[in-house]
Amino acid sequence: MRDVPVAGAAPASLRAKRIDWAGHIPLATLVVLCLVISLLTDRFLTTLNVTNVLVQAAVIAVVAMGMTFVILGGGFDLSVGSTVAMTGCVAAAVMMEAGILAGVVAGVATGALIGLANGLIVTVLKVNPFIATLGTMVIVRGAVFLFADSQQIPIEGTLPRPFLDFAVDRFLGIHDLVWVPAILLVALSWVLAKTRYGRNLYATGGNREAAYLSGIRVGRMVASTYVWCGALAGVAGVMLCARLQSGQPTSGEFYELTAIAAVVLGGAALHGGEGKLYKTVIGVFIMVVLGNGLNLLNVDSHWQRVAVGLVIIAAAAVDQLRHRR
């Protein structure tokens, strides 16, 4: 607060402070989670395990960042899991024919195209985003099995060596796979915070009618968020393809749920207009650390699911309480 509050503004300033405090709940949750797990087991804070957590978080973080764009714009995308599988298979297939670069570009472009389809269905046909992307989720999953003939790609031979090395190589001691979301986080946060596009996106998600009446082409804005989401799912698909050393038509299942959960845990508003990419990444880490910790503590995998579900509902409930007044 730069200025001295004007008389009569006290309740509002108190409220502003309370929201600010609540905005740090995700980070506090993550820190507490890490502390509790490291107290319960000494296998958590080992180089090997931390590396493991980072690599596990890398792919889903890229997907969740794309999901953040869509949710900021007031939408929803269930198709990202299928898109990850599809783009991984396309990347692998093209790579076998035309080389690494062509494969990567084809994978990301396929993702962007699926996103564009989602965006047009939502904005031009005006189908509810939940239903629209439920449809494309099933369509794309079917299409990837058709495309890959229900097999992994490639069936014979291997993907190019340098591509597979990407999944294990390190730069400055950190896996290449982890650098991808790190760089994307910085670049895309800048886009959201500093560019006209970013400001217009927050306005569109925050109040579509107000954005429209300010001269923003809200349809295009909303459609563009799905393109971001699809393209980023494409990047994630290529990364997963490198990790799995092949394109797998079954891969990426439930990624949409994990990504949405991460965005919610990061405190973004599901009705749009509020949220930050770095908070989504914190949300991803909450999900991954929770899973990792329960694994280390030998908790039954079915109980793990129950725990994850409870955490998601708790996060959403806290968010509701915060917005009620």
Next chain:
Amino acid sequence: MTEPILAAEDVSKRFGATRALDQASFALAPGEVHGLVGENGAGKSTLLKILGGVHQADSGAVRMGGAALRLKGPSDAYRRGIAVIQQELHIAPALSVAENVMLGHLPGTRALRFLPVVDRRAMVESARDALAALDFHPDLERPAGSLSHAERQLIAIARAVSRKARVLILDEPTAALEHAEVERLFGLIATLKTQGTAIAYVSHRLDEIVAIADRCTVVRDGRVVATLARGELGVARLVELMTGGALAHGGATAAGERGEPLLAGPLPGDPEGLRLHSREVVGLAGLLGSGTSQALRYLFGCGPGAARGAVRGRVRVRRHPRDAVRAGIGFAPGERATALVPGLSVRDNIALPSLARFAPLGRCDDAAIDRMVRALVDALDIRPRDPSRPVRTLSGGNQQKVILAKWLAAETHTLLLDEPTHGIDVAAKAQLLRLIREFAARGGAVLLASSETRELLAHCDRILAMRRGALVGELGRAGPFDEHALRDALGSEL
């Protein structure tokens, strides 16, 4: 006066920093029509909402038949016989007339002796009785969505009658009614009155109050300033009490010479259209539903179809608000909620339509935006002076100033304002109207749509009257420029 059936005693209510009601008292006796008047934002609706159970008072008491009452919500009030008929009628359009009348207390029966179902015969009978009591005989099976506004209002009143409401609160019941429909409503009110129903009647149309009210309470700035009995009622007296004596005509300007035409063109319902000039504030008057809001939206490029016509002497076709913004036109919609992004800061809201100027290559020039925003926040006296605060934490009047600032930032020359003073306090209203006048004095044109005829008469250089989407008359300062002339132009007797 007989013992009141429903009374608010010294009730106060705050919303954030705004004191909406300050120790207001209001009593309703059986068989009485009690008028409630006040300017927009004076606290009328807050008082009604407390009586109707929508809000709970911060302090003070609501009593019914002498006993203190703690209403848990609108349905609780309804159960106790207090029915509020709002301007926006709560009608389920897909349900039948009979179902709508009986909504909330549909008679039940048991099919096959155990399945709980609606007793359709009892429902239709009760609904018919309630409607007949109002001398209204529609097809009971018709979907309520196919009825006119006046008919829907009757449905809502019939619902209250069928539930034996002892208190009926009518909020601006005639705002959207034709003359004949108003007569019918008055007849109905007289009937209900003889049956002992207590009726609170809120209206901007003071002559209606004078015609039908037994008593009238005047609120100003959240306080009850007077309760007048039938003999003391008069339009001039009520206006004086509502405005605190400072009759708004003081704000009337000696309008300067008007300048070149800035915006001209047809309207969807009017091929002739309108013409706005530099340095003038033009009023757009019309009853609720007369199409003034749609006309403003149309001029701003919201459709239907593209708005055509000259802007600053050049033909600018506007298919999207973006085209209008580029042509130098700004628009403040009647619902403030649709003009601002509540979660974004004051700064970001102000900068929104001018980002193209501050970010020619996509990257925002934050320093330049900050400079501009600070200058506007000072110039318009937006409080608190902290542009980083989310706009939802501001009071209504300050939010309205942010909307104005937004268009000043975008360097617009023509402002289309829909009910800009709606629901803001008197001081903020005066300040806002002064800013609007200053904008015009600097060479801008303003089209000001308002349902408050006195406000239009006080602040506009001329007034266009609209009826069913068409401009049906114009009042200039040269001719008769008063409430009667305006009502004549609008074609309504009352």
